Every structure is written in structure tokens, then in C-alpha cells.
Amino acid sequence: MAILVDKNTRLITQGITGKAGLFHTLRCHEYGTNVVGGVNPKKAGSSIEGFPVFGNVKEAVTKTAANTTMIFVPAPYAADAIIEAADAGIKLIVAITEGIPVRDMLNVHQYLKKSDSILIGPNCPGITTADVAKVGIAPGFIHKKGKIGIVSRSGTLTYEAVHQTTLTGLGQSTAVGIGGDPIHGLNHIDVIKMFNDDPETEGIVLIGEIGGSDEEEAAEFIKSNVQKPVSAFIAGSSAPKGKRMGHAGAIISGSKGTAESKIKALQDAGVMVALTAADIGHQMCLALRERTGKCHCNNAEDCRY
Amino acid sequence: MKLLEYQSKALLRKAGLPVPDSIHVRKAGDVREALSKVSFTEGVVKAQAFTGGRGKAGGIKRYSTPEEATKFTSEIIGMQLVTHQTGPEGVSVHSVLLEKAGNALHEFYLAILLDRAKVSPLIMISPDGGVDIEEVAEKTPDRILRLYPEFGKSLSEDLKTKAADFLGLDNTLKEQLGDILQKLYNVYLKYDATLIEINPLAITDENKLELLDCKFDIDDNAVYRQKETGGDPDAEKNEAEIEASKFGMSYISLDGNIGCMVNGAGLAMATMDSIKHNGGEPANFLDVGGSATEEAVTKAFEIISSDSKVECILVNIFGGIMKCDTIANGIVAAVKSSGLKLPLVVRLEGTNVDIGKKIIDQSGLNIISANNLDDAARKSVSVTQK
Numbered sequence: 001m002a003i004l005v006d007k008n009t010r011l012i013t014q015g016i017t018g019k020a021g022l023f024h025t026l027r028c029h030e031y032g033t034n035v036v037g038g039v040n041p042k043k044a045g046s047s048i049e050g051f052p053v054f055g056n057v058k059e060a061v062t063k064t065a066a067n068t069t070m071i072f073v074p075a076p077y078a079a080d081a082i083i084e085a086a087d088a089g090i091k092l093i094v095a096i097t098e099g100i101p102v103r104d105m106l107n108v109h110q111y112l113k114k115s116d117s118i119l120i121g122p123n124c125p126g127i128t129t130a131d132v133a134k135v136g137i138a139p140g141f142i143h144k145k146g147k148i149g150i151v152s153r154s155g156t157l158t159y160e161a162v163h164q165t166t167l168t169g170l171g172q173s174t175a176v177g178i179g180g181d182p183i184h185g186l187n188h189i190d191v192i193k194m195f196n197d198d199p200e201t202e203g204i205v206l207i208g209e210i211g212g213s214d215e216e217e218a219a220e221f222i223k224s225n226v227q228k229p230v231s232a233f234i235a236g237s238s239a240p241k242g243k244r245m246g247h248a249g250a251i252i253s254g255s256k257g258t259a260e261s262k263i264k265a266l267q268d269a270g271v272m273v274a275l276t277a278a279d280i281g282h283q284m285c286l287a288l289r290e291r292t293g294k295c296h297c298n299n300a301e302d303c304r305y
Numbered sequence: 306m307k308l309l310e311y312q313s314k315a316l317l318r319k320a321g322l323p324v325p326d327s328i329h330v331r332k333a334g335d336v337r338e339a340l341s342k343v344s345f346t347e348g349v350v351k352a353q354a355f356t357g358g359r360g361k362a363g364g365i366k367r368y369s370t371p372e373e374a375t376k377f378t379s380e381i382i383g384m385q386l387v388t389h390q391t392g393p394e395g396v397s398v399h400s401v402l403l404e405k406a407g408n409a410l411h412e413f414y415l416a417i418l419l420d421r422a423k424v425s426p427l428i429m430i431s432p433d434g435g436v437d438i439e440e441v442a443e444k445t446p447d448r449i450l451r452l453y454p455e456f457g458k459s460l461s462e463d464l465k466t467k468a469a470d471f472l473g474l475d476n477t478l479k480e481q482l483g484d485i486l487q488k489l490y491n492v493y494l495k496y497d498a499t500l501i502e503i504n505p506l507a508i509t510d511e512n513k514l515e516l517l518d519c520k521f522d523i524d525d526n527a528v529y530r531q532k533e534t535g536g537d538p539d540a541e542k543n544e545a546e547i548e549a550s551k552f553g554m555s556y557i558s559l560d561g562n563i564g565c566m567v568n569g570a571g572l573a574m575a576t577m578d579s580i581k582h583n584g585g586e587p588a589n590f591l592d593v594g595g596s597a598t599e600e601a602v603t604k605a606f607e608i609i610s611s612d613s614k615v616e617c618i619l620v621n622i623f624g625g626i627m628k629c630d631t632i633a634n635g636i637v638a639a640v641k642s643s644g645l646k647l648p649l650v651v652r653l654e655g656t657n658v659d660i661g662k663k664i665i666d667q668s669g670l671n672i673i674s675a676n677n678l679d680d681a682a683r684k685s686v687s688v689t690q691k
Binding site for chain 1: 419421422424425426456457494497499524525526527529530555557559567568569570571572573574575576577578579580581582587590592623624625626654655656677678679680682
């Protein structure tokens with residue numbers, strides 16, 4: 001089971017001939033993902049590292065039955081690449097590209113309303129279903145097959161959460177990086193719904209950051225719909241107002257989007273919130289124990305909780 | 306990227322929006338000649354700076370003769386403008402706008418911004434202009450109207466009517482408002498704005514609507530295609546921040562004494578949070594990016610240690626694609642070549658972490674190793690408190 005990517009994933013890379021595109025295509029392939037080709041209009045008909053290169057997504061879908069794409073196309077053209085993938089009937093579009101203008105993403109958002117395609121990102125690390133398949137740029141080896149679903153707005157904090165749940169022995173069902181841009185595909189709430197319905201997922205880790213109201217909306221949903229234990233971490237409690245902290249979406253404007261309001265909303269929904277990022281794994285352990293009455297981590301014998 | 310008032314107003318004027326006559330001046334000696342080119346005699350000297358509340362801080366002065374205008378201009382250019390929106394250090398003023406003074410009978414508020422939750426531009430209107438809109442939103446939220454344009458279309462008559470009715474406008478002004486809304490919305494889309502705030506939108510004594518002040522933010526991701534706006538993407542950055550961006554790093558100086566070097570924006574914020582959580586203060590936000598080279602790491606050390614407040618440097622790297630041994634080599638080389646004397650706390654995790662730690666331990670350098678992010682923060686704080 002798990003969510004979004006699995007053994008049925010048939011992946012193409014838009015921008016496969018670029019340095020980053022090729023590098024990560026190879027890493028995904030090594031991890032076990034079924035990579036069926038790539039797209040570059042200028043190099044159609046050729047092949048790279050054994051992967052066929054197609055002129056457009058439609059052709060790639062026709063010839064390979066691809067159902068998932070990973071986008072490395074440069075920012076000025078990335079929105080068109082997303083729309084092209086949706087047009088070609090690709091089910092899952094994972095946009096890694098960073099720096100796509102908001103106006104372009106408004107167009108994409110409108111376009112996808114009329115389509116069945118699911119967008120993850122942009123500006124995200126992608127999705128990994130532990131030991132099965134990986135679509136994106138996450139380091140594969142930190143994952144361990146297990147029971148925790150992870151959803152995160154930040155790349156390296158996704159890795160931090162994966163690493164810590166691996167160390168505790170809980171492992172992951174699927175880890176999803178939804179990206180740090182103000183307008184993106186799936187939100188926290190969408191992914192939490194999927195984890196809630198996934199029998200393989202027994203606990204959920206939510207990693208948020210300052211800016212926007214995704215986390216507050218997720219908290220509302222969790223409060224009334226999610227029985228599985230949830231732990232969370234919100235980055236940016238020390239960030240000054242009005243400064244963009246790296247991610248385009250991570251900015252506190254006025255009194256909106258503060259870490260404080262997000263943490264409060266999550267705690268009100270019964271979510272265990274880690275106060276530092278080093279505590280994410282243990283908070284998940286604690287949340288699971290509170291809900292199930294027993295300790296599930298590696299150190300059950302002398303679990304420090 | 307933010308635009309200054311004179312840059313914003315040039316775009317508004319070009320789009321046919323009613324803004325007062327004005328002329329932009331960079332030095333007091335140019336005032337007389339500038340005023341000879343315009344039709345008005347009495348006006349205001351307005352400091353060009355990225356802050357609201359300029360009037361109260363002495364950044365806006367009314368003049369009635371060219372002599373007065375020159376005098377105020379020489380006073381305002383070069384001043385540090387300290388307002389409720391700036392820190393105590395204020396912002397420096399490099400130029401002024403000389404603008405025709407008018408009589409506002411009433412002041413409204415109008416803004417177009419991005420509503421992230423609704424994934425749409427949002428038009429915000431209030432009859433209470435000229436004041437802080439956050440205060441209006443808090444105290445009298447029913448005095449603010451929110452309107453959502455239909456995607457990809459011109460503004461509907463219905464939307465324009467709702468806006469005019471909310472402000473209680475007569476038919477003449479209603480028509481003017483409709484025109485202003487449409488043109489401003491076009492400007493918003495054309496220039497990749499994320500915020501245009503008109504405060505105030507005034508009714509003049511000639512019963513005309515006029516856009517008196519303007520705040521204009523452009524999407525940082527779209528700056529590459531908005532060069533004609535005249536905005537300077539580096540205008541609000543200090544030297545170190547500009548230098549960092551040349552190496553693909555994102556750096557923001559803060560007030561504390563613990564310098565940070567981290568890969569990833571979220572992890573960089575989380576590192577700052579941990580420092581604060583453990584009783585310390587971060588000196589900066591620094592995201593070295595996903596594929597930092599040895600050159601970039603060296604540059605990062607240079608930038609962090611050029612801040613005289615820094616008493617300790619914390620390096621926190623989760624090596625995924627970047628391998629920990631590569632990073633460790635980079636750190637050792639950078640410390641040796643820069644002759645860094647400050648205490649250094651390093652936390653490495655991820656690919657080849659054991660080799661990385663060994664390189665650090667065997668370097669003979671005075672580097673404090675940390676096991677996790679929190680441990681690193683604690684050690685940094687304790688070093689600075691000795």
C-alpha cells in the first residue's frame with residue numbers, strides 16, 4: 001500500500017538530459033523505481049544512460065505507459081512542463097524545480113482543476129515509499145520500511161524526520177515533501193487524508209514552517225477526522241517578521257503565519273508538537289505510545305519516555 | 306523585490322491610473338531645475354524608502370517655495386528614517402519625490418494581494434484609509450471588503466459595483482473606481498506583483514479619485530522578467546547578503562552572536578530555533594543550498610565571520626546528495642585557508658557521516674563535534690556563554 005508511489009509507478013523525467021535531472025533519475029532507478037524514460041524536445045529519439053528520450057510527454061506516455069513524472073525543467077519553463085504532463089494524462093506530477101513565479105503557478109492551479117492529475121511541489125524533494133520506489137531527490141538510504149507517514153514543506157527537514165523515525169526503528173510508509181512555495185499542489189491536509197486512509201500508515205509526522213495557513217487547516221482536519229497519532233514540528237519560531245527565510249512561502253506577514261499560531265492550532269487538535277527538530281522522532285514515538293498504550297521504538301526496553 | 310514609491314507610481318501612471326504629478330530627485334541641487342519642469346508650485350517632499358509611517362518620522366514635508374523644497378530635500382536625503390516598521394537603526398534615504406499637494410476630502414484603502422489559501426489574487430477595500438490596515442482588520446473587521454476576481458477574466462461589473470457600494474460612492478466616482486480597479490488589476494498581473502497597496506486612495510476637492518501612496522512588491526521568482534519595473538532586487542540587502550546570493554546561498558543577518566551555516570531553508574530555520582530554545586541568539590540565517598561546493602563553504606565562512614558580533618559558528622549539514630566527507634573536507638580546507646579563530650561546532654548527518662566525522666577529528670583543528678541538531682545548539686550556546 002503506502003501512498004502515491006509504489007511498484008506500479010512508471011516514471012519519466014522531464015529535463016532528463018540536464019545534470020541534476022540525469023543524476024537523480026539514476027538515483028531513483030537504483031532505489032528500485034521503474035524509470036521508463038525521459039523528455040527533451042531537442043534530443044528526441046536519442047537515449048541517455050539506457051533511458052529513451054522522447055520529444056514530448058504525450059509521446060512518452062504512448063510509448064511507455066508512464067504514469068508519473070519528475071520535473072527538473074528550469075523555472076521559466078517549468079509551469080508549461082507541468083501543464084504538458086497533465087495534458088498527456090500523467091497521474092502524478094512531481095515538480096522539483098525551484099523558483100517558479102507565482103503567476104505561472106496560478107495558471108497551473110487553474111489548469112489542474114480541470115484535470116485528474118495530482119501535483120506535488122514545486123520546490124520540493126519529492127516522494128519516497130521506503131524500500132519500494134522513490135520519485136525525487138531525497139537520499140534513499142536514510143529510509144527504512146515501516147509505519148510512519150511523513151509530510152513536510154521543507155526538504156532537509158523531511159530528511160531529518162525520516163532519519164529520526166528510522167533511528168527509532170519505526171520506519172516510514174511513505175515520506176512526502178510538498179514543497180515550500182506559496183502556491184503548490186497537494187497541501188498537508190491532502191496528504192494527511194491519504195495517510196489516514198492508508199492501512200500501512202500507523203502514525204503521521206507533519207513538518208511545517210512559518211507562512212500561509214496550511215498547518216492550521218491541517219490541524220482542523222486532524223481534530224475531527226484523524227484517529228491515528230500525529231506529531232509535528234514547525235520551523236521558524238525564531239524568524240523575524242517580513243523576512244523571506246529562503247523559501248518563497250516562508251515569510252511572516254503582519255500577524256499571520258507565525259509558528260506560534262500553527263503550534264497552538266496543532267496542540268489544540270491533540271498533535272504532539274516537537275519543540276526542537278531533534279525531537280521529531282521521539283515525539284512520534286511518544287504519540288504512538290500514548291495512543292496504543294505500548295512503546296514501539298527500538299529502545300522499548302529502556303525507552304527514555 | 307520591493308519598488309520605491311516613485312518607481313511604483315511611474316508604472317501606475319503608465320497604465321493610465323490617476324496619480325498626482327510628481328518628479329523624482331536625487332540631490333538637493335537638482336530641486337530648482339526639477340520644479341521648473343512641473344506645473345505645480347506647492348507640494349510635498351517625500352522620502353523614498355521602504356517603510357510606511359514616513360510622515361510621522363519626518364520623511365514627508367510640505368513646501369510652498371522652491372527654496373523650501375530645496376531645504377527639505379537636503380534635510381531628508383541622507384537621513385536615517387526611523388519608523389514603527391523599521392528597527393531602531395532605521396532605513397537610509399537616497400532620494401525624494403517632489404509631488405503636487407492636493408486636498409483629500411476622504412481617504413480609502415485599496416490593495417490587491419495574493420490569497421494563498423484561496424489560491425487567487427484578492428482585492429481588499431476599506432472606507433478607512435490613511436491608517437494602518439492591520440489595525441482596521443483587528444478592531445473593525447466589517448470595515449474591510451474582500452473580493453476575488455474570476456480567473457483569467459476582466460473584473461465583473463458585479464465586483465466593481467460591490468466595491469463602489471461598500472465605499473458609498475456616487476455615480477461619477479463609481480465609474481472612476483471601476484476603471485481604477487481594472488487598471489490596477491492589470492498592473493498587478495502584468496508586473497508579477499504579490500502586493501499593491503494604495504493607501505490612501507483619496508477623493509480630491511475636484512471630486513476625483515487619486516492614488517496618493519503606493520506599496521508595490523514583486524514576486525522574487527519573477528524578477529528575471531520584470532527588469533523594466535526599475536526595481537533593484539538587492540536594494541534591501543546588505544553587502545554580505547548580496548555576496549551570498551552570488552554563490553546561490555540565501556543569507557539574512559540577525560542580531561545574535563552564533564553564526565549558522567546549514568543546508569536547506571527549513572533546517573536553517575530549525576537550527577536558529579534550537580539555538581534560541583537553548584537560550585542563545587542566532588547571528589544569521591544561512592542556507593548554503595543543496596549542492597554547496599567547497600568554494601561556497603569557504604565563502605559562507607568568510608561571510609559569517611565578517612560579522613563582528615559572531616562569537617561561535619555552528620555548522621549543521623544533513624548530507625543527502627552532498628556527501629559528509631566532501632563537506633568535512635570543505636570545512637577543514639576553509640578553516641585552514643581563512644585562519645578562522647572562532648570556536649566551531651559541527652553537526653554532520655547523512656551520507657558517509659562516519660568518514661566525515663573522522664576527517665574533522667583528525668584535522669587537528671579545534672572543532673567541537675555534535676551528535677544532533679539540539680546537541681549542536683547547546684554546545685554553541687555554552688561556548689558563547691563561557
